[in-house]
Amino acid sequence: MAEISMREGYGKALAAYGAANPNVIVLDVDTSASTLTHFFAKQYPERFYNIGIAEPCMIDVAVGLALSGKIPFANGFSALLALRALEQIRTCVAYARTNVKIAASYAGVSDFKDGPTHHSIMDIAIMRAMPEMTVIVPADANEAGAWVPVIAEYDGPVYLRISRAATLPVHDPTVTVQIGKGITLRDGGDVTIIAAGSMVGRSLLAADQLAARGLDARVLEIHTIKPIDAPLILQAAAETGAIVTAEEHTILGGLGGAVAEVLSLHHPVPLEMIGVHDTFTRTAPTTELLMDAFCMGVEDITAAAERVIQRKR
Amino acid sequence: MYFHPDSQIIKLQEHARDLRLDSIEMIHRRQAGHPGGSLSAADIVAALFFHKMRIDPQNPAWPERDRFILSKGHASALLYAALAQCGYFPHEDLRRWGELDCHLQGHPDRLKTPGVDMTAGLLGHGVAVGVGIALAARMDGLSFRTYVLMGDGECQGGIVWEGAMVAAKYRLANLTAIVDFNNVQLDGAVHDILPLEPLADKWRACNWAVIEINGHDMRQILQALDTADEIHDRPTVIIARTTKGKGVSFMENKSHWHGVAPNDAQLAQAIAEIKGAGHHG
Numbered sequence: 001m002a003e004i005s006m007r008e009g010y011g012k013a014l015a016a017y018g019a020a021n022p023n024v025i026v027l028d029v030d031t032s033a034s035t036l037t038h039f040f041a042k043q044y045p046e047r048f049y050n051i052g053i054a055e056p057c058m059i060d061v062a063v064g065l066a067l068s069g070k071i072p073f074a075n076g077f078s079a080l081l082a083l084r085a086l087e088q089i090r091t092c093v094a095y096a097r098t099n100v101k102i103a104a105s106y107a108g109v110s111d112f113k114d115g116p117t118h119h120s121i122m123d124i125a126i127m128r129a130m131p132e133m134t135v136i137v138p139a140d141a142n143e144a145g146a147w148v149p150v151i152a153e154y155d156g157p158v159y160l161r162i163s164r165a166a167t168l169p170v171h172d173p174t175v176t177v178q179i180g181k182g183i184t185l186r187d188g189g190d191v192t193i194i195a196a197g198s199m200v201g202r203s204l205l206a207a208d209q210l211a212a213r214g215l216d217a218r219v220l221e222i223h224t225i226k227p228i229d230a231p232l233i234l235q236a237a238a239e240t241g242a243i244v245t246a247e248e249h250t251i252l253g254g255l256g257g258a259v260a261e262v263l264s265l266h267h268p269v270p271l272e273m274i275g276v277h278d279t280f281t282r283t284a285p286t287t288e289l290l291m292d293a294f295c296m297g298v299e300d301i302t303a304a305a306e307r308v309i310q311r312k313r
Numbered sequence: 314m315y316f317h318p319d320s321q322i323i324k325l326q327e328h329a330r331d332l333r334l335d336s337i338e339m340i341h342r343r344q345a346g347h348p349g350g351s352l353s354a355a356d357i358v359a360a361l362f363f364h365k366m367r368i369d370p371q372n373p374a375w376p377e378r379d380r381f382i383l384s385k386g387h388a389s390a391l392l393y394a395a396l397a398q399c400g401y402f403p404h405e406d407l408r409r410w411g412e413l414d415c416h417l418q419g420h421p422d423r424l425k426t427p428g429v430d431m432t433a434g435l436l437g438h439g440v441a442v443g444v445g446i447a448l449a450a451r452m453d454g455l456s457f458r459t460y461v462l463m464g465d466g467e468c469q470g471g472i473v474w475e476g477a478m479v480a481a482k483y484r485l486a487n488l489t490a491i492v493d494f495n496n497v498q499l500d501g502a503v504h505d506i507l508p509l510e511p512l513a514d515k516w517r518a519c520n521w522a523v524i525e526i527n528g529h530d531m532r533q534i535l536q537a538l539d540t541a542d543e544i545h546d547r548p549t550v551i552i553a554r555t556t557k558g559k560g561v562s563f564m565e566n567k568s569h570w571h572g573v574a575p576n577d578a579q580l581a582q583a584i585a586e587i588k589g590a591g592h593h594g
Contacts, residue, residue, distance in 0.1 A: 057475035064445015
């Protein structure tokens with residue numbers, strides 16, 4: 001497939017939206033050739049600030065811009081934004097409720113070649129714990145682009161999780177998205193696979209394989225991890241009686257944790273979680289191999305679906 | 314550079330005295346807060362809020378107002394006293410500082426207290442946030458100035474210097490930082506905990522203009538603030554040499570009084586000393 005990477009979808013959409021909204025300011029930390037904010041920087045150099053390799057500082061500068069009514073997009077590597085700049089994000093973005101958009105690139109294990117220092121597998125859990133923060137995980141390049149105007153026009157802090165990789169394509173370029181509204185990608189009655197990010201495409205493949213084995217899997221995309229679409233999840237729990245979550249993230253505290261909270265509080269059903277099993281990852285020759293090696297393969301999803309269906313009574 | 318008549322100097326010294334009185338009474342009433350660094354910065358804050366800054370307490374969101382970031386957010390009593398005395402909110406609110414339903418938080422909160430331009434508390438953010446505000450002012454063609462009041466101990470944190478380098482890169486002449494260099498931090502003297510000197514050279518090396526003053530000499534404070542207005546190619550830092558706990562003899566230069574509230578007898582003595590200090594305390 002000739003699909004483009006998610007970061008390219010984001011970077012091009014940001015440059016395109018720059019024409020429509022002169023309040024959008026883009027900041028980067030010496031990674032614009034990686035996050036692909038260089039498209040925006042070329043077109044709007046007067047609205048682009050390269051802060052150098054100083055993520056905490058970039059977040060605080062973005063906060064200052066937001067205080068004056070600008071709409072700053074702060075770009076960098078997810079592992080550094082969610083970890084090194086965390087106090088800035090907590091205190092000056094979330095607590096002070098400044099209108100900063102954090103675009104966290106190279107998320108999950110998509111920076112396969114640079115290894116576990118660069119992988120970001122706990123960022124969703126961290127950001128989700130934060131009051132006032134909206135956490136969004138697009139599934140593919142088209143969806144990443146679609147989020148740019150939506151989050152720019154939403155008033156409040158947003159964490160947008162961007163993959164370096166070309167994830168399996170899910171959406172066409174006209175996809176529309178709404179904060180907090182999940183998408184039913186495939187209907188089914190035996191089990192529901194709830195997925196985010198790169199695992200959405202893999203979950204659709206898993207549903208095809210399950211269908212060949214006579215199992216009818218529903219696939220929900222929950223792109224907004226916070227605020228989570230509890231009604232859609234509870235409807236799936238009631239109608240299919242079994243849930244599998246799938247994310248490119250540790251199974252602790254991310255999408256799986258969020259879904260588990262919703263289910264256990266309101267409608268407990270058997271649940272299986274697909275993701276990294278509380279371990280650091282490794283360097284690998286491709287993102288896809290890495291995902292397969294750390295329990296995020298299509299086979300892992302189908303096996304989990306079969307297990308969880310068995311657990312229904 | 315403007316001429317500052319003696320009458321103006323005396324008036325601002327009286328404001329500084331009132332800020333010290335309110336601060337110490339607030340900290341005593343609440344039995345919590347940071348007296349040492351509130352007293353050391355009172356003259357600087359008086360100069361800014363009662364003379365230098367273009368602000369409108371009736372219109373705290375005025376886009377063209379000068380901005381003030383209390384990066385050393387633990388001096389919140391001092392800021393709250395200044396805001397109340399300027400008329401941003403009723404003076405009696407100060408009596409309820411820290412109560413559960415009071416807008417005055419332990420550290421300044423921009424969403425709860427009128428006149429607080431930026432939330433602060435954990436140290437180090439002021440310069441970098443100020444950079445963002447100053448960049449926005451430039452983009453919008455607005456002439457307001459952003460003032461950042463910092464502590465000395467705060468300069469031990471790396472993000473201060475990250476922000477300083479970015480401010481210099483963009484030649485943000487509309488940004489003025491003031492270091493309240495009282496040379497005492499929570500655990501002891503700054504030169505014992507982590508030496509900062511030569512502090513002026515550090516800022517110069519970051520391509521800032523540096524003005525060094527006695528931070529309790531009102532005329533020097535005003536002249537330094539005026540001088541910063543005349544520097545058009547780089548940001549300015551005013552390194553204000555101050556005395557921690559200034560105006561209360563038993564608090565002066567004592568790290569113990571960084572974050573400890575006075576008891577009733579100590580309050581009485583503190584008030585007497587602040588009131589007795591006259592115009593040149």
